[in-house]
Amino acid sequence: MRELARRRIRPASFPGLTPSCWYTNLTTYTGIVYHNLYPGIDCIYRDTDGHMKREFVVAPGANPSAIGIHYEGATGISVDTDGTLIITTPTGIQTNPHRSASR
Structure with missing residues (x-):
């Protein structure tokens, strides 16, 4: 796994009332890459306009049906x-627009 670009924002998390469980100055990234998640296929998760997007990069000769x-x-x-x-669910329809990536 490899991180993409670091963000300037350094958020904090304060779960519960115990200060020892609090986290400050957290490092965040624009996304992460899982190299070779499937043979010859990388998976990239990135923040796009406030929404998490998943992208698969398939190397020549790799099998996308994997x-x-x-x-x-x-x-x-x-x-x-x-x-x-x-994607149809009991609570409604969710869509994930196709986005062509130039690589």
Whole structure:
């Protein structure tokens, strides 16, 4: 695993009432990369406009069908004509717009 760029913001977390459990001046990053999560496939998680996005980078010759994703509670999954992932759940429809990456 490798971190992407560091953020200037240094947040704090104060869970509970015990100061020994508090954390200050935390280091945060714009994202992380899991190298070779699947053979020849890296997974990048990054913050995009306040939302966590997942991206797979498939090396030449790697098998993209090795990628497996499970959506807990989903009652239906489909892909729109523009590449948008549509996940149907009991609470409504979630979408994940397709974004082409130039590499």
